[in-house]
Amino acid sequence: MKRAVLGAVAVAALAIMAGPASAQQKLKVGFIYVGPVGDHGWSYQHDQGRKAIEKELGDRVETSYVESVPEADSERAIEQLARTGHKLIFTTSFGYMEPTLKVAKKYPNVMFEHATGFKREKNVSTYAARFYEGRYISGQIAAKMSKTGVIGYVGAYPIPEVVAGINAYFLGAQSVNPAVKLKVVYVNSWYDPGKEADGAKALLDQGVDVLTQHTDSPAPLQAAEARGKLAFGQASDMIKFAPKAQLTAIIDNWNDYYVARTKAVLDGSWKAQDTWGGLAQHMVVMAPYTNMPEDVAKLAKETEEAIRSGKLKPFKCPVFKQDGSQVECKGGDGLSDEQILGMNFYVKGIDDKLPQ
């Protein structure tokens, strides 16, 4: 009996101690990154978004992040954030999908934002950017700038997100040079500068003179610069790594979205939703067009404007698969979002087999 009373007193004391603190508690926002924030690319841009939240809402929020979290082992890290009082958690890689859903189920009062995924719950939103819009522009520039007519692509994994980018790049290139050839190399890693550089070198050795990448470090771009060839920046403006080689870069801009979603939590209007923004929503931004003649830059700008205004769709119908068969057109005059998100084929003209 005595022990029970003591216990109750202790609990009461704790409650009193915790009371005033929680009254003025800031909203804790957490981030999980797949690479280091210093990767100059993907994770770096997400961290810019986190900083934007701090800048905009600094007196009402508190942010924290965990970097270099392997996708296979992310559940612990996500749960750790949920357990330590984070009410809004951004998980910023495709492979975090299942772990995010699992933790979200356990913590129904925590709101989750999963990047590039397609599964939603009451407390799980998804968001992504239409990078393929930028890829289409890069493809046009690449085909214009290539002297050999062979352009290259360093990919991470043969997953729909990457494959859609490859197709958009190639369709863009084809639109200005129907005879263009594309070579693709997958390095099976999002982030391994050494291997990314090796992949780029292999492409350059095989006659590629303009390459682009869907991996996260500036290594492929730098490899192109070292050989006096041309390339594109990935995720962030990488011009300082390759002042002579970077033609432009497809920049991910999460700042506006992250601030808006945090505000939504603060004023209680947050709801699970799916956001897929592109050039029009400033989620995808093109870095300045450099190292190219005036007319190519002009073409790029025109294409950018046409995509932004909706006049041009990178995946406008008809789209043909490698075997020549036409892809069913489910999105009116272009492929539907589902078709782009689940893209598992190369378009006609790519002289390579898609690893299944």
Added chain:
Amino acid sequence: MSMFEAVLLTIVTASTPLLLAALGELVAERAGVLNLGVEGMMAMGAACGFAGAVVFDSTALGVLSGMIAAVLLASLFAFAVLGLATNQVASGLALTILGLGLAGLIGAPFIGARREPIAHLHIPGLTDLPVVGRLFFGQDAFVYVSLLLALAVAWFLFHTRAGLTLRSVGENHTSAHSLGLPVVRVRLLAIVFGGACAGLSGAYLSLVYTRFWSPGMTAGRGWIALALVVFAAWRPGRAFAGAYLFGAATVLQLHAQAASIGLPSQTLSALPYLATVVALVLLSLGKRRAVGAPGSLGTPFVPDR
């Protein structure tokens, strides 16, 4: 430059960091110390090597900084496993975590900085020879150092008295101790050598392989070096073969993809690991007597006074 030559040149670049780190670890393990901290020491070498090169505006001083940083980290490990006789596996894992973290901290101000390519050997006449010219006479200093180091380690281990001492310390530290051999001192030197090699390998990554620093850029190469030592049965010649085989398979599978030979990229990516394991296992099978690990590998030594 022919395609063949270009491929060979890339293979050398991919193999050199593995060879350097593997040689250092090989010597440490021959002395009976299992240091699982290679990845961490390598990261420190990469971060401090790059930082040093930027601060002093000299690649040589950068390399030196990288090696010193990795040696300091290795000394910490030596203090734990030799001085305090702690568990080597745990201490090594802790060293990797510490090294990766410290490297990130030290390297943070240097993110985004870039360096010019380092000088390559050029001997008029020889370097311009077709095919073999650039391969043999046009490499950077790291490559020549790594090859000389492989020869030097092989000669030291099997043809010098000091090498014999080191191996006996690794085989049976109690007997070595009773013979009056300085077990702790030999191991300390071996660990420091391993640290210097890992630092050199890391500096190669951030100054030559990809000329920038970014956290996590070692991307598991330290672990591959560790595995190479085991599969090479603790022999420098085979470590050389393993490192170059691994490097070659890595580069060739990328070329195979670019040439679209039609094999899935996932299978091709697994190839370097498979090829290296199979080749080194076959090498070991060829020998009559089994080549096992050094007898005292991984066991703490506490002098019995």
